[in-house]
C-alpha cells in the first residue's frame with residue numbers, strides 16, 4: 317500500500333499545505349468538507365498518489381506551499 321497526500325488550500329491564511337492522508341488533521345478536515353462546513357473558500361484537494369503530484373497541484377494554486385508540520389514536514 318502506497319501513501320497518499322492531500323493539499324489544503326487555505327484561503328484564510330493564503331497558503332497551501334501538503335498533508336499525509338494518514339494525518340488525523342486530514343481525516344477530520346475532509347469529513348468537515350464533506351459537510352460543507354469549511355470556512356471561506358478554503359478547500360482540500362486530493363488524494364494524490366505521490367508527494368510530487370500533490371506538490372505540483374499545490375504549486376498550481378498560486379499560493380505559498382509548505383509541508384504541514386503535523387505530518388509531512390515532521391520527519
Ligand SMILES: [Zn+2]
Nearest residue numbers: 335339386387
Ligand atoms: Zn497533517
